[in-house]
Amino acid sequence: MSTSTGAVLDAPALWPAQAHVPSVVGRQLVIERGEGSYIVTADGRRLFDGTAGLWHANIGHSRPELAEAAAEQMRRLETYHIFGRFVNDQALTLADRLSALSPIPDSKVILNSGGSDAIDVACKLARRHWQREGRLDKRVILSRQFAYHGLHAFGTSIAGLDFNREGYGGESLVPETARIPLHDLDATIELIAEIGADRIAAVVTEPIQGTGGVHPPQEGYLRRLADICEANDILLILDEVITGFGRTGTMFAAERFGVTPDLLTFAKGVTSGYAPLGGVLVGARIWQPFYRDDADTPIFRHGATYAGHATACAVAMRNLDVLEQEALLPRVKDLESQMVDGLDALAARNPSVREVRVCGFLGGVSLVDTVDAVRVADALIDVGFVSRPLRGNTLQLSPPFITTDDELRDYIDAIDATVTAEAQ
Incomplete structure (x- = not known):
């Protein structure tokens, strides 16, 4: 740990992420290349x-075929947004491929820039679903003890690691969140009854907890949790930002554990980190009302400048090729x-x-x-x-x-x- 105040104040301009700054200044490893x-x-x-x-x-790092995919795409078109009538060809192609791989039948794909984005969108969409259904009280988002779901507003609010929620002037940046136990489903049922299932919009869980300490689900846990959600009309959101695209030996952990969520978030492995990309796989129950050809069809107000970024999508396609070919x-x-x-x-x-x-x-x-x-x-x-x-x-x-x-x-x-x- 640095002991010189001057050394800390004179540190490089880049603010290190998730760091006690005085503990890392002067000790940072500058990564120059990968092999x-x-x-x-x-x-x-x-x-x-x-x-x-x-x-x-x-x-692995620095694979030339992914660099070539990015360069080839940038020479044609770096990106174009997907708002309204506009869409780029790479976003369309990738979404079709992801839907075909999805453990959620007939899923639509919302693309964005990473896992934290995806969690924010999924939680917003869960609440939007129930508001559209006219069930205005279903707003509470449940997550598990020791969970990590990124650090955007919703991810911070549903964190099961208390230190990620502290210091922002309230128990939860976004109100109406609560934590369920890591493994205890009986206690989960009791908490749902205490809060009231008619007030709960969704349960969010990592299939395998990562940052919380690498906690695989106990035998049958996810299937029983899915049954509890179905019995109480609560949406199930699987956070597969870590587990998606092969980390469990199946394309998604949902397949390994035999569950079909309503929403599934992904990022990281979709490009193996070669470009920032994430998204949400959305089940038909959720997306169909927004697609009906009707004057009263609602809009889900999602989207960001780099959603469906053409170069990131081209890189993702090549990454998926590598997973399959090798x-x-x-x-x-x-x-x-x-x-x-x-x-x-x-x-x-x-x-x-x-x-x-x-x-x-x-x-x-x-x-x-x-x-x-x-x-x-x-x-x-x-x-x-x-x-x-x-x-x-x-x-x-x-x-x-x-x-x-x-x-x-x-x-x-x-x-x-x-x-x-x-x-x-």
Whole structure:
């Protein structure tokens, strides 16, 4: 941590995201380039990217075919908006492809610039749906304890991590939100009864909690939650910003867990981070009233300048090609099996590991209280590996899908050795 006030005040102009600024000034890693599953710092360190950036670099870094897709599109048309009568060809093509891949039958696609945008749109659309239906009291949005749904107004308001909601002058930036327990569905039913199902618009949940500490759903949890929503006429919104596009070994986690949501948000993996793009898959129950050929058909007032950005859509199309052509979803299933075996063995031999959790190619290593995950993550960088400390003193593991067997084994071994060293 910097101890010089002057050093902090004289820091670079860029305000670091999600950071206690004095703790990072002078210690920031300047990433200069990427090479497959590795990133390279400005001072020449080559680091295995064990988190795929922020869960997004699924096909690895700096792939020329995606750069070529962007350049080719920019030479024709960088973008054009999709408001009113206008639309660009890339947005149309991508939306058709996403609808065909969607776990929601006959879905429409709302495009925007990222996951936080998508959550805001999905929550607004859920409330708009019930207002249009004339059920004006259905406004409350429920989310789960320890949830993370981005940091726009709705995402901040429905966060299950209290520190992301604090400091804004109220319990919730957007009123009428509440949290349900992480796993306890009986308590969830009680809370719905307490609030009143006639006041609840939607439940938002990540299929696998990411930033909250990598918490896969308990067996049958999501199917039962979907049943509870259906029984109480509450919309189910799945936040697949992390899990979408292969992280669980299926295109969407909804398929793996056998649920069909009303709305599904996506981002990150749709372009593997090569361009900022996100969106919402919308079920027919929600979109059809806005499409009827009727003088009274309402408008849903959504849209942003870069919604359906043509270059971002072209990059997404090429990214989806890579996922298919290189059979990366089956590879994820193989990597998941290896991660399970490796982390189970780690937990068995290392007394500083409290618990390991794996679902898809996504893992969490929860450490005992006497070993600080922040210090371990810093020490891992020194030996060439990137992890990330999450809530619950947990280390994040979510490497790119192109990770080799040897790289995964070396990563787990490095975690083992680093945790052991920090425990001494």
